[in-house]
Amino acid sequence: MNMLHNRYKFSARVTCGLVLFLCLLFIESSNQKAYAQQSTNEKLSDVKSAISKQKTTIKQVGSKKQKLLTQLKNDDLAIAKIVKALNKTHASLKQTKKRLNELVKEKSQIIQAKKQQEAVLAKQLRTAYSTGHHDYLKLLLNQQDPGSVQRNLTYYQYLNKARINEIDQYKQTIAQLIEITNQQQQQAAQLQSLESTQNQQKLALEKNKKQRKATVAQLNKALLTSKQKLAKLEQEEADLVSALARMAELSKQEIDLNGLSKLKRKLSWPVKGKINRSFGSRKQDYLKWKGVLLAAPLGRQVKTIHNGTVLFADWLKGYGLVTVIDHGEGYMSLYGHNQALLKSVGERVETGEPIALVGQSGGQSQSALYFEIRHNGQAVNPKLWCR
Structure with missing residues (x-):
């Protein structure tokens, strides 16, 4: 009997010990979970705060960029x-x-x-x-x-x-x-x-x-990142296409202009200078140049490639001071980054007549002329027309 009693007491002690151990283990686990939850909440709060700050920064940068x-x-x-x-x-x-x-x-x-x-x-x-x-x-x-x-x-x-x-x-x-x-x-x-x-x-x-x-x-x-630069260029190109579409509607009123279809490789370049950026070359990521960038000294005369009517003469984001000439039959030529514009909207211009002065408007670091030819809104290679 004594032996059975001792065994019973030993078993009871072991059981109590196990229960106590399990209780302590549960308490420790609960404490760890509570600590982990608290840590997660703190991290989440930090992330939310960082996101909020980033949004504020982006908004401030956007506002500053617009002001600039x-x-x-x-x-x-x-x-x-x-x-x-x-x-x-x-x-x-x-x-x-x-x-x-x-x-x-x-x-x-x-x-x-x-x-x-x-x-x-x-x-x-x-x-x-x-x-x-x-x-x-x-x-x-x-x-x-x-x-x-x-x-x-x-x-x-x-x-x-x-x-x-x-x-x-x-x-x-x-x-x-x-x-x-x-x-x-x-x-x-x-x-x-x-x-x-x-x-x-x-x-x-x-x-x-x-x-x-x-x-x-x-x-x-x-403009801190290439993604921001890409977004900027995309917006500028979209604005240009939109503006040219509006101009194309206006140009339909001109019935006495014969276009450029019969003048391939017969026109002179609007300004003498080295081609720094070629038509179709990479601009930023997947964006490509829709025209050419001609390096030329500041103040050199920019001459129209053919006779026509001035459709646009103003500042355009990304392109600076721009003149657009309607040549009829859906053909237009664009001249950007000018220092000054010499012609106003509605004026008729003759082949080789000065219409602007080479500059670096629109945020360019070097003086150059951006030159495009478009037909029915689509950019075409100026090298096919100019020699």
Whole structure:
């Protein structure tokens, strides 16, 4: 009995121990689960907070990018305005200098004529002096032969008339000389004023260029990833296609333009320069160039490839200052990244006529012309038309 009792007590102790162990194990497991749940909740909270911050950052970047794009547009337009004014001032300066040179030549000719007239008058005065200063009355009284009197009288009348004519001409020459001198002074003053205006415009241009450079740098900094750049390019291309579609509708009104179908490899490039980006080459990921990028110096004239009507002349996101020409029959040519636009919407242009100046608007780091040819809204290779 004692042995059975001892066994029972031992078994009871083991059972209690196991129960106690299991209880402790359960409690430990519960504690671990609670700790894990708490850790998971904390991590989830951290992730949610990070997502919220990221959304806020993305929103701020998007807002900043939009502001920078607006600033870029304003910078490009300000530069274009100054360049157009500078271009006009340069033309006026050229014309004024030409007029000044003409006035210098005219003045030289008048001075030469004045010297000749003075010589003639001096000769006439010496001739009159050599006759002894006789007046008509003395001539009449001292002459006995009526024929001689008449001849002398006619001679002196001729001399007198010639002298009066020379004096009148001399007066006119002096008046012309005074007038030319006044014009010369006015032109010189205008030249000085134009040069001063030109210097001010150049300073303003440099200031705006620096502002634009800073804007482009900030804009590039805002585009952190290639995915963002791709999205930007996709949006810009979509905007361009949409704008060209609207222009195509407007161009249907033109019935006297013959298009470009018969002009393959007969047209001149809009500007002389190396092709930095070819039609169809990779632009970003799967996006390809729909036109060509021609490297050219800042301010070089951009000329239309064929006659037509200006459909668009304004700033376009991603392409800067753009001119689009309608050539009829569904053909259009596009000229982008200009520094200034020389033609307005609705104007007719002839083949080879300057329509813009090469620039780097739209966020470009180097001066170049972006050039496209489209037919019925589809981009075609410009090399098939230009030589």
